[in-house]
Amino acid sequence: MSVKRTLLLIEDDAGAADALRRVLVNEGYTVSCEGRGDSGLGTAETINFDVVISDLKLPGLDGLELVKRLHQAKPRLPIILMTAHGTTETAIEATKLGAYDYLLKPFEMEELLDLVEKAVESSRLMSEPVKMGECVSARNAIIGNSRLMQGIYKEIGRVAAKPITVLIRGETGTGKELIARAIYQHSDRSAAPFVAVNCAAIPETLLESELFGHERGAFTGADMRRIGRFEQASGGTLFLDEIGDMSLNTQAKLLRVLQEKYIHRLGGREPIPIDARVIAATHRDLEKALHDKQFREDLYYRLNVAVIKTPALRHRSEDIPNLVRYLMQIYGADFDIESPSIQPEALQFLQNQPWPGNVRELENVVRQVLLLAGRYTISIEHVREVVAKVGEAVAGGNQSIAAGIGTYLSRARRGEMEGVHATVIEEVERELFGQAIELAQGNQAKAARWLGVSRITMREKLNHFGLHPGQSNPAD
Known part of the structure; x- marks a missing residue:
């Protein structure tokens, strides 16, 4: 269950503000709007937002002064400034005063969404305590x-x-x-x-x-x-x-x-x-x-x-029971499973696994086990089924990739082809981006987030490979 991220949009042009708000809401953000710099500053100081997006030219208080005051009040809050051509130096000055980044008008919506996504992630990294x-x-x-x-x-x-x-x-x-x-x-x-x-x-x-x-x-x-x-x-x-x-x-x-x-x-x-x-x-x-x-x-x-x-999980197996209970609590809440439980034998089975993918692999297994068991107590049979399935998927993927690379290298050795590195990278990327966008049902923002790339990179790769599946649900 994704967390709704909140944005404050400060824009005095009602038409532009409405267009931006609709695009951002369609991407799954919760958006509040202000039309003046002074009222926008007051709202941002009293209410917690993940990101503030502000125009440079505003009534009441200009964007430059807003950035200065808001950064002093909330230095962790990312501020994105929108400014017209010809005022780049002012935007640079705003950056020195604490703005996260800026956009020159007119800009593509994809550019704005990519920047907002980066700013939201930066806000999350700063605000969520470890x-x-x-x-x-x-x-x-x-x-x-x-x-x-x-x-x-x-x-x-x-x-x-x-x-x-x-x-x-x-x-x-x-x-x-x-x-x-x-x-x-x-x-x-x-x-x-x-x-x-x-x-x-x-x-x-x-x-x-x-x-x-x-x-x-x-x-x-x-x-x-x-x-x-x-x-x-x-x-x-x-x-x-x-x-x-x-x-x-x-x-x-x-x-x-x-x-x-x-x-x-x-x-x-x-x-x-x-x-x-x-x-x-x-x-x-x-x-x-x-x-x-x-x-x-x-x-x-x-x-x-x-x-x-950082130690590998197999070297600190005594921590696995607490890790499993922690992950069950976190993902149980996501899946609306109240107080999920696990049999001691199942917990012992997890503790005895080698976990080559470490905590990330354990996290994946716990998520799947919770979905399989539902509201029932997790049994050793549930755990064995998921661990076996994950192991087969990883082994199958590795064998498939290894077989393809072996074939290309054999052809290169016989002088039948060149550029094996570029060919393999091209094929792996085509499959990776293709599967990601299919799984995301055409939602480029979601697929890009899964892959750890920007929306711009995602769009360029889809265009390069000619991958254009329909998007059935644009919101997260």
Whole structure:
């Protein structure tokens, strides 16, 4: 059950406000509207919203002053500014005052929706506290009281208040982002933004622009100046997830930023001072990447100072019963199952599994088991059925992918084809985006969120592959 996100739209043009409100409501947002800057400021100060969208030119109080005052009152609240062509410098000034980002009019609705989705996610990461321990009911929690997890809690406390870069290492699904957020929330930067970037989910050609921003004309399609994530995170924390997937060229630029504390936007010459703490994470073996010349040695030593290693779930199996009960409580509420229960034998069976996908895999199994058992007590038969089904699906997918890659490599060895890497990536992406948009019933926003890509990337991939299924339900 998705949480309804609330937006405040401040726009004095009644027609434009109504058109924007209808589009946003159709995407599943709850939208309040104000027509003046002063009344919009008062509403935003007294009512909690996930994102504020404001025009620059407003009666009562202009958008620039609104951004300044509202950011001072609620520094974690993302503010998106809409402004007409010719006022880009004013928009940049608004960013310096605390605006999350801005849009130049006229803009495409897809552009607005993509930006709103990013701002909503940023708001969620900042506002939803990460709880830690054994008996926790919050939706975002690090569960476990084992000796290994006690060590993690100590490490979080040790590094949170120190002005140092932190590297979080561990297998996929071990909760690295939750640990990054816990560090942020216990730091002296907790009132400032927390901005997350998944380096593996953004194409290499776009990642530099995402991090550092770009000037107008920096590349084809750059029709306006855009700030990057480092500027958005000013005064706060920038979380670089999957940093091991970053290209060597971008690694070099990141190293310079960490050393010199300023950035250059793409296509720009002006150095821009930045004040953002960096927390990085990766599941990759960085030592092997160093040996294979895929990761820079100087960046490795720059990051490898304060390191937190997240334990695999199989190494802390004593935490599994509490994890299962926690997940049952969270998803039981989502599925309208009051006080779900589980047999001791079923719990023991889950505790004895190897969980190669770690907590993320356990979470998936618990969701399916709850749906299978319904309001009845979860039995060992329920658990065995779901675990077997999940294992078969993973094994079947791996075998299918491996078989396809083997065929292509054999043909390449015989000289029958070239470019195996590009071919495999193309086919996997076609299948991935095709299945996602089918499962989402044509809802591009939902499919993009599942895949961890932007709406713009989703639309470009669908156009590239010629995938255009009908959308039966545009709202989440």
